[in-house]
Amino acid sequence: MHWLINRLGRAILTIVGTVSLSFVMIRLIPGGPLDYLRGQIRNQNPGMSSDAIDALVEAQAAINPDQSIVEQYVSYMSSVFQGDLGTSTWYGDPVNQILIEALPWTLFVMALSLLFTFAIGIGLGAVMAYKEGSRFDYTFSSVSIFFNSIPYYVLGVLFLFVLSYQMDLFPTGGRSSDAVPVGFSVAFLLDALYHAALPVLSFVLTRFGFQALAMRGNSINVLGENYLRAAKIRGLPGRRIAFQYVGRNAVLPLYTTLMISIGTMFGGAVILEEIFAYPGIGYYMFQAIDARDYPLMMGAFIIITTAIVAAILFADLTYGLIDPRASGGETRETY
Amino acid sequence: MDADSPFRAYEVERRTRRQRWAYKWDLYVASPLRVVWSDWRTRVGVLIVVFYLLMGTVGVVLVPPPETNQGALHTQPFQTMAHPLGTDGLGQDMISLIVHATPPMLEMMLSGGVFATGVATVLGTLAGYRAGRIDSVLTTVMDMATAIPGLPLAIVVATILQPESPWVVGIVLTINVWAGLGRSIRSQVLTLRESDYVEASRTMRIRTPNIIARDIVPNIMPYITINFVNAGRIVIFSSVALYFLGVLPFTNTHWGVTMNRAYRNSGALYSLGASYTLLIPMIAIIVLSLGLVLLSQGADRIFNPRVRARRSKTISDSEDPGTGGAR
Amino acid sequence: MSPGKDVVLDVEGARVQFEMDRGVARVLDDVDLSVSREEIFGIVGESGSGKSMLAASMLDAVEDPGVLSGSITYYPSPDEPVDILELSAEELRQLRWEEIAMVFQGALDSFNPTLRIGQHFQETLSAHNVDRQSGMERARELLSDLYLEPEQVLASHPHELSGGMRQRALIALALLLEPEVLVMDEPTGALDLLMQRSILSLIKKLQRKYNLTIVFISHDLPLVANLADRIGVMYAFDLVEVGTAEDVVEGARHPYTRALLKAVPNLETPYAEMQPIAGRAPDPVSVPKGCSYAERCPLADDQCLDVHPPYDDLTDEHRVACYYPEEAPAAIPLPFEDQSVERPDDPPEAAGAAPGKEGSR
Ligand SMILES: Nc1ncnc2c1ncn2[C@@H]1O[C@H](COP(=O)(O)OP(=O)(O)OP(=O)(O)O)[C@@H](O)[C@H]1O
Ligand code: SF4
């Protein structure tokens, strides 16, 4: 119980930290967003007095000039935690409205990528371990290492070039076709999958090898464990040994990797969405950067962090279900 | 355990300084290198990394820097000896572009690697060795920082700071790599702290900084080295991405910028004819990254015998947990 | 072998080889041994002498890439030999645990950390098609025999039990299918002294209650001497002396056995305080052609170096692989034989380290 509160507290603290960080970056860094805005207004209105410019800047950035920096911080924090991320200067819409609409699409791509990465990685790694030293093991270890060294977005650009532009097999952007009405229909789902295919593929192909090698190493360790030898001599059926003994014990350490993967993949989504013009959170983050739309940029950053913190928290809380040793929680060394 | 160290002292006394150096050389340099060399994958990794190092040092002297209209625009590769890999849409020689982008890339990797592993080692060792309040504060901070996604954070910081120096870029790109690394160094230090010989050193009242320097750091050094390489790889991945997408301020000499130009200006995506301007920097990136992966995996195999093949043939490798464990 | 005895397990010419880069390692070198029904047979020897290999051979469970040859015969009843190395995979699977069970060295991690103890019992029952209800009944009885709280232990995960509890639970698991023979490889290795002794008395008790044949393996000669009816002493991958516990402890005739005994000032001294015997055991890749102990033996002569000594049967029960069993007692006197309680001289290495030890204090 104590552990649970601890975990929750830590998650909340992380989000508070992130939001504070974004406040600092927007308000306090010289040459940051406010100076940029000031410069822009000056360029557009050469004759304006600097007081007038300041007033305009404050109005645009929703800053109350009568407040001290601490008060500003408090009001920023409280509005963020009430779900108000400000207004996008580029789109003119509330930031949270834009991002809430985009979030499910990012989650969709992420979930598919994680699912396939881990499914392929675990399956392949287990087989490689069983056939350790064989030609199969050797080939797929090398393949895994090779794909692991390609940056996901480089593969993404290659796919875009070959499969979309040159061969016209996949869309060059977007997340669904205009022709297919949005809704819970098979046609829509297939269309969404079709649009998500290349981003997902770029992730999966460049990351499965890492998981496979990790799974391979874990399985080899488990294969050398006493309990495995004991299970064989007790005459347990092969299936039970494969799943309850090798599989379960080798997958456990991957849970930590999964948590880390959630973070790195989310980060990667930002770049892939931009490359595939796939309007998820990352895509809007880039739009915001191009347009110097700081509220939207920081909003996207906050949403991404929150999603990751939530995912890690979830993974952390459910870990006890698969590893009995973690039910007390305190002793576990993960992250 | 108490008897171990006097024995060690006695041994050292008998050796001459020269023998000691020879021994150290063999232990820390020669024999790891032998192991590295014995595995062809690691060997390839070393060769690749050395090649890029040469490219970044000697190469920049031999190859003229890229300039606009160095040659005809869009010279295809393998057409003229003057520009073996062709020229881009501005007539810059592709080889010049690739070679002269290497030093800033290496600088970024170095600064990112030093920053990430340095901060991680200091914080991780401190937290692990000191335990108590310092530990719980540092651990919480590291856990929090780990949860913040590195790349988006780097993007935000890069957008706001617009760093130009490769050294600063390296640090920005590894802005929270130290956190996760520090966390795992802490766990390792924690385990080492409980080990017999550190215990022995403590009972002999050796001062803490000495214990850390003598018993702890050498033991986590392999791990730090591997992660130094990994941090370098993170810098490659992120820097290329951010230059490619125009988040980092323009510089002429970066593979990401070359890709960006191919992508945006030369229309490399649409026309097969211009695709080489995109492919050549991509290959430069993939090969270096492959070299680093091979290197760090090889290092992992050396330092981490657990991962070493279960059925390996030498007898020293056969210490299975069954026979090695008891007494 | 010894006719007329009720032999339950007969090992003949058991050999285990590993192919390695350096050559072929023979880590079990033509071992002959027969275990009688309902006896406790102790095997002692220093680390690396091949004890675990011999134990694994008895269940044809030598791990890859080790190759076992020779013959291992199990007699469920005196005139019903079962050649273990000839069994089909399925027959072998049934034989293991139902007829011959084993407690491994490093028993503390013999349980799957993700399963409850009870699940280990249940899966074993169903793998051998034993009725779940009566099987778990027996499990509970065994656990209480071992002074464990059955319900609590069965519901626990391995990490929730202490080392001693886990060890006892493992013994209960080994006896679940009512095996004839129980092979225990270093079952007390990781336990403290008190725990070791109490497990020993439990083993004796179980042996009587369930009429078990036990092969008990240990480094610890005094421990084995207290427990076993007969003892085999292993050196360099083969048995060098076999006899009743009395023969081996009080009438030891092999120079190695005597050196082992000499290393222990009295039989109650725990292993940890034993002084090592000077010299090193041979490398399994190049075992000397003569007596494998010759390099360390004070009695060694040319014959010893040239020709491997055959067994000398001193009595029906007592055999020694040595040319000079009669000379050994005089050459290697034992402190307790002449009633002196002096500690033996420090072996050379220990003496060499001593100055350094004093200096640092
Ligand atoms: N997989 C293997 N490959 C090659 N040699 C092996 C392997 N496993 C064990 N050996 C060797 O076999 C010999 C006998 O090992 P064994 O485990 O039977 O010794 P032991 O007497 O049980 O020792 P301990 O008391 O330490 O358990 C040792 O010399 C060991 O080095
Ligand atoms: S045979 Fe010779 S060398 Fe071997 S133990 Fe006997 S006396 Fe010693």
Ligand SMILES: [Mg+2]
């Ligand atoms: Mg053993």
